[in-house]
Amino acid sequence: MADMDLGDAKKMTIICTKGTLDWAYPPFILATTAAAMDVDVTMFFTFYGLGLLDKKLNLGVTTLGNASMRMPIGGMQMAMPNMVASIPFVTAGTTVMMKNLIKKKGVASIEELREAAVLSDIRMIGCQMTIDLFEKNADDFIDGVELGGAATWMESALQSDINLYM
Amino acid sequence: MSEEIKADVVLDTTGLNCPLPILKAKKALKAMDDGQILELASTDPGAVKDFEAFCKATGNNLIKHWMDSNVFMFAIKRVV
Numbered sequence: 001m002a003d004m005d006l007g008d009a010k011k012m013t014i015i016c017t018k019g020t021l022d023w024a025y026p027p028f029i030l031a032t033t034a035a036a037m038d039v040d041v042t043m044f045f046t047f048y049g050l051g052l053l054d055k056k057l058n059l060g061v062t063t064l065g066n067a068s069m070r071m072p073i074g075g076m077q078m079a080m081p082n083m084v085a086s087i088p089f090v091t092a093g094t095t096v097m098m099k100n101l102i103k104k105k106g107v108a109s110i111e112e113l114r115e116a117a118v119l120s121d122i123r124m125i126g127c128q129m130t131i132d133l134f135e136k137n138a139d140d141f142i143d144g145v146e147l148g149g150a151a152t153w154m155e156s157a158l159q160s161d162i163n164l165y166m
Numbered sequence: 167m168s169e170e171i172k173a174d175v176v177l178d179t180t181g182l183n184c185p186l187p188i189l190k191a192k193k194a195l196k197a198m199d200d201g202q203i204l205e206l207a208s209t210d211p212g213a214v215k216d217f218e219a220f221c222k223a224t225g226n227n228l229i230k231h232w233m234d235s236n237v238f239m240f241a242i243k244r245v246v
Contacts, residue, residue, distance in 0.1 A: 033185040036192035037223040106183040106209075116189050 011160040013042040013153060016049035018166065021059035021098060021110065024052055027166045028113035034162075035120035042160070043117070044153040046127035049166075050134070053126050053141040057111060061098045062091040071097060118144060125152055171229060171241050173205035174198065180209045180237055187213055188220055191242065195226060200246040203229065205239065213238045 012034050016027045027049075031041045045053050052059075063069045064085040070077040071094075084090060102109065108116075117124070125148045126141060138147060146152075157163045177194050179187040187208045194204055210216070214231060217240050221228040227243040 029185050032189055036185070036188050037220060106181045106186070108183075108186050113185075120192075 009038060009040045010162075011040045011042070011156070012162040013044060013157050013160050013164070015153065015163075015165045016043055016045045016052060017047050019048035019051035019059065021061040021095060023166070024059055024110045025113075027164075028052075028110060028117060030164070031122055032113055032116045032120060035117070035122055039162075041117075041120075042123040042125065042153070042156045044125045044127065044148075044156075046130050050126055050130045050136060052110070052114070053124065053145050055140060055142050057114075059110060060091055060095045063094055064091070072101070114142070118142065123156075171203060173241065174202040175204045177204060177206045180207050182208070182210065184210055184212055184216065186210075188216055191217070191220070192224075195224075195242065195244050198244045200244055202244050204242045204244065206242065207234070208238045208240070209236070210238070213240075217242070 012031075014027045014031055016024075018024070027043060031043055034041050051057075062085060063071075063080040064082055067079075070079055072078075080090075080094075085094070099109075123146065124142075124144065125146050126138065128147045128149050130136070131138060131147070138145070175194055175198055177190060179190050182190070187206065187210050191204065191206055194206075198204065206217075208217075217228060217231065220226075221242060226245050229241040229243050231238065231240045233239065
């Protein structure tokens with residue numbers, strides 16, 4: 001497959017709706033990997049996913065309401081009861097634990113993956129309606145973000161081989 | 167590296183997890199000339215399957231892969 005032959009390139013879109021540290025991974029991993037495999041990728045950021053476009057990311061993760069979440073602690077798989085997870089600062093503590101785990105296992109940070117996405121010319125669209133709804137400021141976004149709505153995504157999705165909602 | 171294949175570029179991605187070895191391989195291959203060979207080391211347990219798929223989809227030639235003391239090694243020829 002020719003590298004620059006965009007006419008024949010496979011296309012993919014991903015709708016990114018979630019803005020937590022854990023759920024930021026699937027879209028950025030798949031988008032950057034697809035781009036590395038010569039796929040033309042569009043990411044559409046809407047609702048809580050819109051925060052992933054902020055210049056300064058401050059993503060968190062919580063065990064609250066996540067019955068499937070287990071953290072490896074001392075060789076064991078630890079779940080955390082909602083009662084404990086709801087105590088102040090437990091979310092911050094869980095986020096620190098998760099970030100340490102990510103570093104220890106050689107997993108890329110979301111910042112790194114997003115940078116890779118920018119460098120591989122992935123098209124990123126911020127949802128205009130969400131900006132209005134949550135009174136966000138597009139100036140806070142990283143450079144190169146385009147603003148658009150459902151029709152902008154649709155146009156891209158109709159020409160794509162793969163469309164994912166995350 | 168085995169004697170019959172000579173690497174033009176060597177890339178160490180040990181310690182890095184999915185998808186970083188693939189992203190770094192792509193970057194390295196992009197900067198190489200057609201026909202040049204990339205030798206890559208990875209400790210990602212999914213690397214063999216992923217590099218086979220990556221090469222199949224991008225048209226680059228996975229000449230061979232082997233183990234070198236618990237590290238997955240790959241020789242990939244860049245095909246434009």
